[in-house]
Amino acid sequence: xxxxxxxxxxxxxxxMIIVVxxxxxxxxxxxxxxxxxxxxxxxxxxxxxxxxxxxxxxLYGHLHLPPQKIANGIGxxxxxxxxxxxxxxxxxxxxxxxxxxxxxxxxxxLIERYLADETGTLPxxxxxxxxxxxxxxxxxxxxxxxxxxxxxxxxxxGDPIPTESGEIPASVKEFSLLDLEEGQRAIINHIEDEPTSxxxxxxxxxxxxxxxxxxxxxxxxxxVITSHLGESTLTPIQAGALNIKKEIRKKNxxxxxxxxxxxxxxxxxxxxxxxxxxxxGRQRRRLLDLGFVPGNSVTPTLSNASKGTRAYEILNTxxxxxxxQSTKIIVTPNQHTLEEE
Numbered sequence: 001x002x003x004x005x006x007x008x009x010x011x012x013x014x015x016m017i018i019v020v021x022x023x024x025x026x027x028x029x030x031x032x033x034x035x036x037x038x039x040x041x042x043x044x045x046x047x048x049x050x051x052x053x054x055x056x057x058x059l060y061g062h063l064h065l066p067p068q069k070i071a072n073g074i075g076x077x078x079x080x081x082x083x084x085x086x087x088x089x090x091x092x093x094x095x096x097x098x099x100x101x102x103x104x105x106x107x108x109x110l111i112e113r114y115l116a117d118e119t120g121t122l123p124x125x126x127x128x129x130x131x132x133x134x135x136x137x138x139x140x141x142x143x144x145x146x147x148x149x150x151x152x153x154x155x156x157x158g159d160p161i162p163t164e165s166g167e168i169p170a171s172v173k174e175f176s177l178l179d180l181e182e183g184q185r186a187i188i189n190h191i192e193d194e195p196t197s198x199x200x201x202x203x204x205x206x207x208x209x210x211x212x213x214x215x216x217x218x219x220x221x222x223x224v225i226t227s228h229l230g231e232s233t234l235t236p237i238q239a240g241a242l243n244i245k246k247e248i249r250k251k252n253x254x255x256x257x258x259x260x261x262x263x264x265x266x267x268x269x270x271x272x273x274x275x276x277x278x279x280x281g282r283q284r285r286r287l288l289d290l291g292f293v294p295g296n297s298v299t300p301t302l303s304n305a306s307k308g309t310r311a312y313e314i315l316n317t318x319x320x321x322x323x324x325q326s327t328k329i330i331v332t333p334n335q336h337t338l339e340e341e
Contacts, residue, residue: 024340025158028227031135032193033072033073033076034074034135035135036063036065036069036072037071037073037076037080037082038071038076038104038134038135039073039131040059040063040070040073040077041077041082041083041093041097041100041101041104042101042104042105042108042288043058043059043063043099044059044093044097045085045092045093045098045101045102045105046150048093048098049168050109051329053086053088053090054083054090054091054092054093055089055090055091056070056074063118068144069116070143072304074091076108081094081096081097081277082094082096082097083092083097084280090152098166099166101106102162102166102168103162103166104134105162105168106142106161106162106164106166107130107133107137107142107162108130108131109130109136109144109155109160109162110145110146110149110152110155110161110275111129111130111133111134111137111145111153112126112127112130112155112156112157113145113149113154113155113156113161113260114148114149114157115129115130115156116278116281117152117156117281117282118148118149118281118282123156123199123200123203124196124199124200124203124308126157127157127191127193127194127196128196129197142225144257149281154209155187156209156280157191157192157193157209158188158189158190158191158192158209158210158243159190161250173331174189174190174243174244174245175243175244175245175246176239176240176242176243176244177215177223177225177234177239177240177242177243177244178223178236178239178240179244180218180244180246181215181218182215182216182217183214184214184215184246185212185213185214185215185216185246186212186213186215186244186245186246187210187211187212187213187244187245188207188208188210188211188213188242188243188244189208189209189243189244189245190209190242190243191203191207191208191209191240191241191242191243192240192241192243198237198238198241199241201238202234202238202241202242205229205232205234206229206232207227207232207242207279208276208277208278209231209277209278210276210277211227211229211242211276211278212224212227212228213226213227213244213256214226214227216231220236221235221236222234222235223235223236223238223239228258228259228260228330229260238341257332258273258330258331259330259331259332260326260328260329260330260331261298261300261312261321261326261327261328261329261330262310262326262327264300264331264332265300266300266301266302266303267299267300267301268299268300269298269299270297270298270299270331270332270333271295271296271297271298271331271332271333272292272293272294272295272296272298272329272330272331273294273330273331273332274294274330275287275288275328275329275330276328276329276330277290278328279325279328283325287325287329290314290317290319291314291315291317291319292314294316296314298312298314298329298331299312299313299314299315300312301313301318302318308322308323309321309322309323310323310326312326
């Protein structure tokens, strides 16, 4: 009798293992399908935002997944009435699909903003980490990020963040750095985060959204640009990753000479023009709290080469800064207010 009960318990245990395993497998499949569907919705919204057709060939190239998996995701979205087929073999987002896409995009861009401002995550990792976290982070956690990062309007790449109600600025005509002519000025609006290798190369040059640039030389093989950071040489592929806003100067406007604070000789007083958009989060807030705001005067007074620090007089107070901090503070010999930088 004892052996019979042992056998029965063993059978019940096996049945339980099979049921639990099957449920876990179903949940895992459902989770993967949801992640895939979210990625498809993001891609279709991006196509719609750029007024481009949402076709399967573009989706295959974007997701790099087997056609059968993508077909499963498409079928799931049609079943949920998030998309519908169009006559030209493309797809159209429904109103509910558009709302869901904006919700995912909002999460993604807020996560990127948080990673950039509040963590030590490398710029090339923002996008891939946000791609993972966006699928399971809760709405409450997202709103905590909103408060923590000060209700940001743009992600660190320069893309607008949809509001909680699903509003996003209308698409505006963007120019590529490839379209800029020699002698023209522009402001970097956005840096493409894919392919990652190009994004890494561009950001390592110190280029970032909000940076004022001047196209010094343009040939078939290189683009030479200058800014307060100095001179940078880009290949056409790298230049194509920069979306810009062309700067139109008024006829009577004077040229603003910009430097970084670390370039200024000891004893020379300058006016703060702004803090580079490349400095984010707590470090940026600390400098602002110390008085490094547009319009204030600042004078280098002491230098300690062995420690890599300099002392600056600002608001009748001496403040010691490391070189990596002072390179992010932009100054000018003239009184100007911060407009674009």
